[in-house]
Amino acid sequence: MADVTRMTATEIASLIASGEASAVEVTRAHLDRIAEVDDRVHAFLHVDTDGALEAARAVDAKRAAGERLGPLAGVPVAVKDVLTAKGVPTTVGSKILEGWRPPYDSTIVQRLRAAGTVMLGKTNMDEFAMGSSTEYSAYGPTGNPWDLGRIPGGSGGGSSAALAAYEAPLAIGSDTGGSIRQPGAVTGTVGAKPTYGGTSRYGLVAFSSSLDTPGPCARTVLDAALLHEAIGGHDPRDSTSIPAPVPEVVAAARVGASGDLTGVKLGLVSEFSGEGAEPGVTAAFRDAVDALTKLGAEVVEVSCPHFQYALPAYYLIAPSECSSNLARFDGVRFGLRVGDDGNRSLEEVMSLTRDAGFGPEVKRRIMLGTYALSSGYYDAYYGQAQKVRTLITRDFAAAFEQADVLISPTTPFVAFPFGSRTADPYQMYLADLFTIPTNLYGGPGISVPCGLSEGLPVGLQIMAPTMADDRMYRVGAALESVIGTLTPPEL
Known part of the structure; x- marks a missing residue:
């Protein structure tokens, strides 16, 4: 049998369904790959060997009994450690939740289990999803398989690195300001942020409730679409969940793979058409746009003038919501507790726990958000940021009257070396400059790979109207049909 760790999820599912390989064999191959390389990559925070093999055996038993298997049955998947899985450690990359084993599955994990996928374990991330490099994990950074001295993106760098290192064919991430798409871009993988409300947030440890969106990560556009279809759809336990079926993302990916974009209008966002990006990123992006036009797409330039205010607006809205959401981590109900020796007040225990449990970036954002929400400043900061959000939404609406989808580079630069941006938070925040408006x-x-710059991956971002997720998959698959997939160096 060929090396299944190098196969796509679609290929693996076909092998299992036909009986050419068992789910247990596929799972063991990926567990062996993790054991071989993850001491260097550090994509995983927890590998659930027993749980994975048990799930794989259940798939094999269904096939042996003649039961029909789903399109992803038996396929291994890595899950960002921001989603709860019953009995499996969930840390959100933070010391404040070290050792916590939730008593319930998130909806995303429930749907992964129902689809017959095999959860390998939980992947590393910036603490509470606050970061763009996975350097802010309390458990150490994750390396980029293209160059282990460089970042794999963030906050979901563990999921993207697991894909690029062939430790898993599928992964789950969450995207608050670009945390699926930016890691996908810098690791040469595919990362998709669904429409907000198109995937359930139930069981997702909240960072920013009006922005957080779980979504699929994969090595091909079709695999991402299949995973999107498996996890998407209405969930009555999530009050922000959209009561509508999942868009026809898989069918759109298959259509796009034919390489025909006749009649599709691509809106080139003039504010993000390469200005402010590294020259190599701009060159790869422009080459990809040329390739899309050769497939029949029409490119029109659109202006979204308020996109330039997205970054400051985001860094008021997201921290404000996080300062509220993270108030629950108090050392009383679950997770870390410091100073509870019987001689301290509850307030002292809370203070000591939070000081020890939260990292510097989380503390920075909590303080920023608390200030923005404070009496006398709410209207000047949080209120103004929400007005900017409305203007950005209007920019999108106007742009989609001229184009079917919008395109831009995913991130202004390729994967940067560890430590090169941690001293200046603003330089780190710029990693999400092009992704934040969509959130x-x-x-x-x-984000779909569109080439290399200095030997490192570059991503092209495709943005679509709400609940028109299928459009981005069609264009992404068409681009992939020309560019192909990117193969990192051997580890």
Whole structure:
């Protein structure tokens, strides 16, 4: 049998369904790959060997009994450690939740289990999803398989690195300001942020409730679409969940793979058409746009003038919501507790726990958000940021009257070396310059590999109207049909 760790999820599922390989064999191959390389990559915080093999055996038993298997049955998946899984450690990359084993599954994990996928374990991330490099994990950074001295993106760098290192064919991430798409771009993988409300937040440890969106990560556009279809759809336990079926993302990916974009209008966002990006990123992006036009797409330039205010607006809205959401981590109900020796007040225990449990970036954002929400400053900061959000939404609406989808580079630069941006938070925040507007708007976006710059991957971002996720998959698959997939160096 060929090396299944190098196969796509679609290929693996076909092997299992036909009986050419068992789910247990596939799972063991990926567990062996993790054991071989993850001491260097550090994509995983927890590997659930027993749980994975048990799930794989259940798939094999269904096939042996003649039961029909789903399109991803038996396929291994890595899950960002921001989603709860019953009995499996969930840390959110933070010391404040070290050792916590939740008593319930998130909806995403429930749907992964129902689809017959095999959860390998939980992946590393910036603490509470606050970061763009996975350097802010309390458990150490994750390396980029293209160059282990460089970042794999963030906050979901563990999921993207697991894909690029062939430790898993599928992964789950969450995207608050670009945390699926930016890691996808810098690791040469595919990362998709669904429409806000198109995937359930139930069991997702909250960072920013009006922005957080779980979504699929994969090595091909079709695999991402299949995973999107498996995890998407209405969830009555999530009050922000959209009561509508998942868009036809898989069918759109298959259509796009034919390489025909005749009649599709691509809106080139003039504010993000390469200005401020590294020259190599701009060159790869422009080459990809040329390739899309050769497939029949029409490119029109659109202006979204308020996109330039997205970064400051985001860094008021997201910290404000995080300062509220993270108040629950008090050392009383779950997780870390410091100073509880019987001689301290509850307030002292809370203070000591939070001081020891939260890292510097989380503390920075909590303080910023608390200030923005404070009496006398709410209207000047948080209120103004929400007005900017409305203007950005109007920019999107106007742009989609001229184009079917919008395109831009995913991130202004390729993977940067560890430590090169941690001293200046603003330079780190610029990693999400092109992805943040989509989160503020609530629409879907996908990053698809579009080439290399200095031997490192570059991503092209495709943005679509809300609940038109299928459009981005069609264009992404068409681009992939020309560019192909990227193969990192051997580890």
